[in-house]
Amino acid sequence: MEEEWFTSGPPLELCSGKGTVMRIVVDFDLCESNAVCMGIAPEIFEVRDDDFLYVLNENPPESMRAKIVESVQRCPKQAISIAED
């Protein structure tokens, strides 16, 4: 099975002091649309009526990090990860 990844780069203004920016990566082969992430961070994750997950902002601001980390940990399929670009 071919894996599907988000690959677009971060807008410059989102880069943190460390020179990295958080990028949300969803492995759609694993995602089962349980929508747990949407319950934690609806600003970022949205499961729509087609039952698919949409990432509304692949490069969320640092202020969202705690919620994103919680979404990563709570995903029943471990389908979400954070890349630091």
Add this chain to the structure above:
Amino acid sequence: MDSTSVIVGASLAGVNAARTLRLQGQTGPIVVVDADTARPYDRPPLSKQVLNGEWEPEKILLLTGEEDLNLDFRLGTRAVALDLAARQISLEGPGGATEVAGFDSLVIASGASARRLPDTAGIAGVHVVRTLADSLRLRDELAAGPSRVVVIGAGFIGAEVASSCRKRGLDVTLVEALPLPLERILGPAMGEVCAKVHLENGVDLRLATGVLQLETKVIDGVKRVTGVALSDGTSVAAEVVVVGIGVTLNTEWLEGSGLALDDGVVCDSTLLAAPGVVAAGDIARYPSARFGRMLRIEHWETAITGGEAAARRLLAETNRSEPEIFDPVPWFWSDQYDRKLQLAGRPMPTDECVIVHGSTEEFRFVALYGDGDRLTGVLGMNRPRHVVQLRALFDEGATFSEACERAASL
């Protein structure tokens, strides 16, 4: 914090307790004990992706090689006794070697074992699905293409196993002692919908039917199951039988320890069972103010949040900080055929149940449960978005009627 923690149970609750202890300040040894010999793994895929053959066991490991929590794992090791006064636990390792381990704090996350039918031990072709080894054994037998599989018990495990068998194109008979599947959890109306889902997917469903005995035959010196005799007088020929009739809690080692045991380890509202002793996961029974009764939750998510909360409870004791109350909104999912069932809350089967979105005919709907004007449950079938949105209503303190109104506007 240089003290020693012992965690009994290396499944989801135990591993999350260990991770939280380590990441939130424990510098001393963390000993993690489990009777299972396999590296800690996630269980939901055992009745789905692993059983289907879609995933290999490496994919369900709970701790990847990259994460080094400096844990002292004792796998293949059983806790056999607890001496609370001496702060000691007796362990029995591989080969029967015994050992006594001292602890300053203890996490009880020994979970549960699959219940088996009496007098069926050692019969080839008879399975349960609880451990990775169970799942792989059954997978091998399903891959061999048995002419029929009988699944005993139409609970979540039974339903998911039946679903996995159908996915492989195998003929399945699903036997349930109650008049409807999942009736004790979801109530009769939703139980009926679940029965229809099985029928729609070509399962030979036998409701209100008990099992009299397994039929066996000795083939090449091995006693093998050949069929199941049912209480309606019929007999179903099968080369493989899967038993999904619930679990027995692993509390034997705690008997006589002085801990309160009552269908689980009785905890306070912070998961503390005794000073320095917490419980988490399937085994923990705690008072829920939210639902007004003692709860013991066997859900995946509760094992994570409970493991974390139990660890924080121990840390709070050390730091003398205010312990937090553990009272989450229970939530779980079950994948059956192409349907995803999700339940948030904890309804009683007698609660009122109203469809607020979609229809049961199309097997795509949301139902709300209420006891008087108290919202007790949100059930979705292929409606994950609605379930997660409506789950938030529990924390908002919405009444049943308010929840129904809100659901209508989604």
